[in-house]
Amino acid sequence: MADPLHTVLCDRLGCRYPVIQTAMGWVATPALVAASSAAGAFGFLAGAVMRPGELAAAIGALKAATDRPFGVNFHMFQPGAAEIVEILIAEKVRAVSFGRGPDAALIRRLRDAGIVCMPTVGALKHAVKMAELGCDMIVVQGGEGGGHTGAVATTVLLPQVLETVSIPVVAAGGFADGRGLAAALAYGACGIAMGSRFLLTRESPVPDAVKARYLEARPERILVSTKVDGMPQRMVPNAALERIERAGPIGRWLRALDAGLQIRRATGASWGDLITAARGMAGHGDMSFSQALMAASAPTLIQRAVVQGDADGGLMAAGQVAGRIDDLPTCQALVERIVAGARARIEALTAAPAERPNRRSA
Ligand SMILES: Cc1cc2nc3c(=O)[nH]c(=O)nc-3n(C[C@H](O)[C@H](O)[C@H](O)COP(=O)(O)O)c2cc1C
Structure with missing residues (x-):
């Protein structure tokens, strides 16, 4: 039987598992991206808060730390955006993520350079627009997600987008575990993208006192x-x-x-x-x-x-999901746990009812 955790996302991004570590300003540093990519996920560097020289140095540091492919987040309105585009093409990064910004011509140019274009959207109309502009994939972030976010929950927005666009869709907003990965695949997404969960890892550069405040927060207060x-x-x-x-x-x-x-x-x-x-x-x-x-x-x-x-x-x-996270694993331990949890849920769904394992297993 084909591996349910090997999806088109793994093929296009060159990662082992259909799990993305999203870009977070000042948090998705070369250290975090290298750790998540080494663990089998696909990491995005937070390029949207960097100047061109800084980004070039970060890409160099990342390439020295890992031979795994990685992506870069940027937007067309940041200072030095045109120079950043040239750096991304020259450095042959595997993928780029962005909110709004690149037009059809730039998306074509990036794709012609072999770069996967995968914007994040928080509304159906933006998903349709990005598909029309020629993007390869879309990350759909429901309202429970962290940072700038939309008004519609992942459970409503994700199927809406899946039913409307024909390019691969990655689910984001509220994911932290294997249960979520199995659910996203069941919806028809090709994987999950997580911000808050990767912020709360050992390799995340966020100072411990601040991580502690994230761990204390409850979902209804975020x-x-x-x-x-x-x-x-x-x-x-x-x-x-x-x-x-x-x-x-x-x-x-x-x-x-x-x-x-x-x-x-x-x-x-x-x-x-x-x-x-x-x-x-x-x-x-x-x-x-x-x-x-x-x-x-x-x-x-x-x-x-x-x-x-x-x-x-x-x-x-932070995403609401930070409110149900209570530990700081390494990226390796986190990805292993997510993969094992997703496999357990998928097996449980296909097992005869009497054999279904304890529900706490994912
Ligand atoms: C601290 C923090 C900083 C973020 N910075 C960025 C950013 O620079 N660019 C971006 O596209 N998204 C940014 N985001 C959004 C995340 O990349 C991601 O889409 C979101 O966290 C997903 O929801 P989740 O937290 O429920 O996993 C940020 C999120 C957080 C929590």
């Missing part, structure tokens, strides 16, 4: 806020988020200006770069200047938590 950058974003609640939620327009302006100054100091980006990035991230050109600035500054607040370890002053983007 909520969506639109106050950070005007777009729905799911996060673990903390003092910084409460302050943002309570702030009036002047407070939000001051925060955006302060964070904008920090980005300029750290990256040398001009105010023009920041606004272009912000408008692009929001996907529409009718944002107010202050909202655009808030969008551009939001990543520095996440960086403050996941890099600097400030669990009260920074923001902790």
